[in-house]
Amino acid sequence: MTPLMQVFLFFILFISFSNADLLQDFCVADLSSPQGLAGYPCKSLCNVTADDFVFTGFRSPGNTSNSYRISITPAFAVQWPAVNGLGISTVWLEVAPGGRVPIHTHPGGTELLVVIEGTLIGGFISSSNKVYVKKLEAYDAMIFPQGLLHFQVNAGSVKAKALESFSSPSPGVQVTSTALFGNDLPSEILEKVSSIDVAEMKKLKAMFGRTN
Numbered sequence: 001m002t003p004l005m006q007v008f009l010f011f012i013l014f015i016s017f018s019n020a021d022l023l024q025d026f027c028v029a030d031l032s033s034p035q036g037l038a039g040y041p042c043k044s045l046c047n048v049t050a051d052d053f054v055f056t057g058f059r060s061p062g063n064t065s066n067s068y069r070i071s072i073t074p075a076f077a078v079q080w081p082a083v084n085g086l087g088i089s090t091v092w093l094e095v096a097p098g099g100r101v102p103i104h105t106h107p108g109g110t111e112l113l114v115v116i117e118g119t120l121i122g123g124f125i126s127s128s129n130k131v132y133v134k135k136l137e138a139y140d141a142m143i144f145p146q147g148l149l150h151f152q153v154n155a156g157s158v159k160a161k162a163l164e165s166f167s168s169p170s171p172g173v174q175v176t177s178t179a180l181f182g183n184d185l186p187s188e189i190l191e192k193v194s195s196i197d198v199a200e201m202k203k204l205k206a207m208f209g210r211t212n
Ligand SMILES: *[C@@H]1O[C@H](CO)[C@@H](O)[C@H](O)[C@H]1NC(C)=O
Pocket: 044, 046, 047
């Protein structure tokens, strides 16, 4: 195949994936098959009911008795198959006083956060390392652009509650400190690729239960 034909084929595939939602009304995920680049395959229409389109998981949000003092209740495609293929998903977030969502990224989607109760400090770091940080009151909304490092901290004395939306049914999440220091790469290699010396690196890795 010539390179031109390859490019052409790529575009045809790309267009058919990105317009998948135009070919049918919805595609409730069949979670028994693995997820591909374009999402999960669709559950058979005759088995789709109104219940598929309603998520009740926010009625019982999780428990903030953990070291971050947060509860995160995701409604991504895995938890809510109806969002599969629709370019959207949501999360209910609660942050107890003193709590924080550690710095992390969503490789697959932009996040829109709306504070429902309490006060949060939201911030992100752009790819030119500029920091955008703001104190948010109830009813304030903030955008965290796709792929950028970001965090939220409870800035008040009451539990903060927020609804988050994502521009992807499966935005993914990577917590930065865990990725850097909770991995299996030997400290000697991490020193070379991070300029943090081995002794300091071993200390940081020990904080995440790693000994290598
Ligand atoms: C609908 O669900 C039932 C029970 O899981 C299954 O046996 C049946 O094959 C499904 N129907 C279709 C058309 O996939």
